[in-house]
Amino acid sequence: MIEAKNVNFYYGDFQALRNINMEIGQQTVTALIGPSGCGKSTFLRLFNRMNDLIENTRLEGECVVNDQNIYNRSVDVDELRKEVGMVFQKPNPFPKSIFENVAYGLRVNGNNNKKSVTQRVEESLISAALWDEVKDKLHKSAFELSGGQQQRLCIARALAVSPMVLLMDEPASALDPVSTSKIEELIHRLKTDYTIVIVTHNMQQAARVSDKTAFFMLGELVEYSDTKKMFLNPDKEATQNYITGRFG
C-alpha cells in the first residue's frame, strides 16, 4: 500500500536519505527507529508531502500510496492529506473547542451538514478513545484538556476525515506513562482499520506497538524486518548495537 522506491532526499547539498526501498503493508504498524538525524522523520514526512513546506529540498525516486506516486504533478496535496493523516510530537490543537477541532477537517473539506458532522465527530472521538472523557464538555476549549487528551484529540482530528494512513512522529514522547499507555493502546486498536507508521525514540515502545520495524542510520535503511525478530535477533550488527544502547 505504501512504498518507497529508490528514494533519495536532499536538504540543499545535504543528502538526508540514501536509496531507500521499502514496502509497508496495509493495516500494519511500522516503527521507524534510529539515532537523531538518521532521516526517519524526513522519511515519514515524505508520505504526506510535509517536506514540500521546507525550502531548498529535493526528492529523487518515488513515494507510492495506493499505487500512485504522490509526487506526480497531478496529485492534489490537500486530497493526499485526507488519505494520509499526521500526528506530531507535541499535541497541537487549534484554539477552538474540542468539537470544532475534530470538525475542522470535515468543514474544510466542504461538509457543512450539521448532523453528519456531529456524527463523525462522535465517531472520531470514540475511535481515539477520548469520547467518554469529553462527551460532556465538547464545547469547552481544547486547551483545557491534559497533554495526553490533547494528543488523542489530534488523533481524532486526523481520523475525522477518514484517512487510510496515519503517520505519527513521536506521538507519545511528550506524554506521561499513563497517557503514553493510552496512545499505545489506541495504536493497537486503530491498526485494524488504518495503516500506521510511527517514528519513535523509545525502543520499548517500538517493540510493543509495531508489527514491523525499520532501522535507519545516516540516511540509510539498515534493516527492516518483523519487530519480534528485530528485537530478539537482528540481522545487522549496527541494529543490535543501536537497540542494545551500544551507541546512538
Add this chain to the structure above:
Amino acid sequence: MKQNEQELQFLKDEINQMWKLVISQVERSKQALLGGDTERAEEVMGLEKRVDAFDLKMDSLCEHYIALYSPVAIDLRLVLSIMKISLTLERIADYAVGIARYVADGDCAGFFAQTKKPLEIESMFENLLSMLTDSQVAFNSENARNAGKILAKDRKINEIYRNAFQVLNGQLQKEPAKIDCGLKMILTLQKMERIGDHCSNIVEEIAFYTEAKILKHKDRP
C-alpha cells in the same frame, strides 16, 4: 564501559563463579564416590547452601537487570540464558549432593568400590566434568561451535548408563544380598545421567544466547 555493559559483565562474572562452584561440587562427588571418601562427601553436602544462595542471587540480579534496562537482542538472550543456566547449575549441584549422600551413608562402600570399574564411573564423571568446563568456555567465548562435541559426550554418558544395567544385573546375581547397594548404585548412575542431560540443556542455552538458535526439543544425531 557503559553502565549497562558493566551490569552485564557483573552478571557474567557471577554466573562464572557459580559455574566454578558447581564444577567443584561434581569433582568432589567424583572423588567421594571413587575413593569411598565420606569426608569429601560431607564437604559436598555442606556446600549445597552456597549453590542455593548463588541460584537465588542470579534470579534476583537478572530480574533487576530486566526491570532496569529492558534488554533486547543479544542482551535479552544473554540474561534469559543466564537465568536458565543458573537454574540448571543448581539442579546439577543437587545431583552431586545426592551422589555424595549415598557415599556418606557408608553402608555400600565395598559394593561401590567393587563395581566402579566395570560400571565406568570414572569415565562418566570425566565426560560430565568435560561437558561442564567446555560449556563454560563456550559461554565465555560466545561461541557455540563446539556444541556438537559437547553434546556427543552426553551420548557417551547415556551409552555407559544403558550398559550399566547389564553389569549390575550380573553383579547382583552373584551377590543378591547387596540388592540395597545395587539400587543405590542405579540411583547414583541415574543422577549422573541426569547431570549429562542438564549439561546438554546448558549447551542449548548457549546456542540461543550466541546465535539465537533453538536446539531444544530437536532430534540430535
